[in-house]
Amino acid sequence: MNAFRIVTGTAAVGAAALGYAVGIERRHWTLRTAELPVLAPGAQPIRVLHISDLHMLPGQKSKQRWVAALGELEPDLVVNTGDNLAHPHAVPYVLRAIGSLLDRPGVFIFGSNDYYAPKPKNPARYLMPRGKKKRIHGNQLPWRDLRAAFVEHGWLDLTHVRRTLTAAGQTVFAAGVDDPHLHRDRYSDIAGPADRNATLRLGITHSPEPRVLDTFAEDGYDLVLAGHTHGGQLRIPGIGALVTNCELDRSRARGTSRWGAHMWLHVSAGLGTSPYAPARFACPPEASLLTLVPRGHHQAPATEKQTRRKAPSDVR
Numbered sequence: 001m002n003a004f005r006i007v008t009g010t011a012a013v014g015a016a017a018l019g020y021a022v023g024i025e026r027r028h029w030t031l032r033t034a035e036l037p038v039l040a041p042g043a044q045p046i047r048v049l050h051i052s053d054l055h056m057l058p059g060q061k062s063k064q065r066w067v068a069a070l071g072e073l074e075p076d077l078v079v080n081t082g083d084n085l086a087h088p089h090a091v092p093y094v095l096r097a098i099g100s101l102l103d104r105p106g107v108f109i110f111g112s113n114d115y116y117a118p119k120p121k122n123p124a125r126y127l128m129p130r131g132k133k134k135r136i137h138g139n140q141l142p143w144r145d146l147r148a149a150f151v152e153h154g155w156l157d158l159t160h161v162r163r164t165l166t167a168a169g170q171t172v173f174a175a176g177v178d179d180p181h182l183h184r185d186r187y188s189d190i191a192g193p194a195d196r197n198a199t200l201r202l203g204i205t206h207s208p209e210p211r212v213l214d215t216f217a218e219d220g221y222d223l224v225l226a227g228h229t230h231g232g233q234l235r236i237p238g239i240g241a242l243v244t245n246c247e248l249d250r251s252r253a254r255g256t257s258r259w260g261a262h263m264w265l266h267v268s269a270g271l272g273t274s275p276y277a278p279a280r281f282a283c284p285p286e287a288s289l290l291t292l293v294p295r296g297h298h299q300a301p302a303t304e305k306q307t308r309r310k311a312p313s314d315v316r
Contacts, residue, residue: 027285031070038293045293051080060272063097073289075289077105082110109204116138178206180205203223226267231254232269233280
């Protein structure tokens, strides 16, 4: 009888946790904020909005409204690190959600789920070593249409290019690579020392693979922004992420950390999930507002904070 109670009790707790992860937390839209000392001495702060992993479906109205409200933050620079799409008809809904943010200076690269639609997969695959996984691609998605719209509004595509732009009246030297998760990255196309005269030297990538981060660090970048990990998506309180779906260590699955002696890394837990794994636990969907300040302003970044910004309940 005691064994039966233990089994049934465990099953009930598991069912409740799954119900919360699927029905509540995946729509618990959250703004993460942090302060990072990465700018040249004497520079004025730059406010960067980092959005990633929207995995947008046409019917996700709550997500679209919440993201649209981020325009009220009036960031100096918007950085989009990919995986915007989850449906062949999602492009206009991504553009509707991003809305007024397209009027701000912005840069972007794409991830695997901009190129290919998601497919049903065994969830246990995420716990397998990467070398033992057989890559499964869905149908191609209209990423070219999304790219054309971003570029038309003035956002810069940083896929294997280096660009100089202005944010908050200051010079930002930025470069990016195509998705390392698909082995599409060609860092050799952008290799070389970053501009030492820039106020900020910024690198972006979808998947935060250490081999890519190491090369950004060697070339003197101050900050790299990435997504892809979903913060682990299902985290165990007190333990954290079980997986990152890349070679990055689990302790860096979301938030800010140092990478080497000079560079900082920020990994967004993202705003979506695959439609075939619509669950989050102890890892709410997020966008990040990063206040960049001069080096030496703090010995360490200010404590990161998460704040829920209200949005109507999503029925999907």
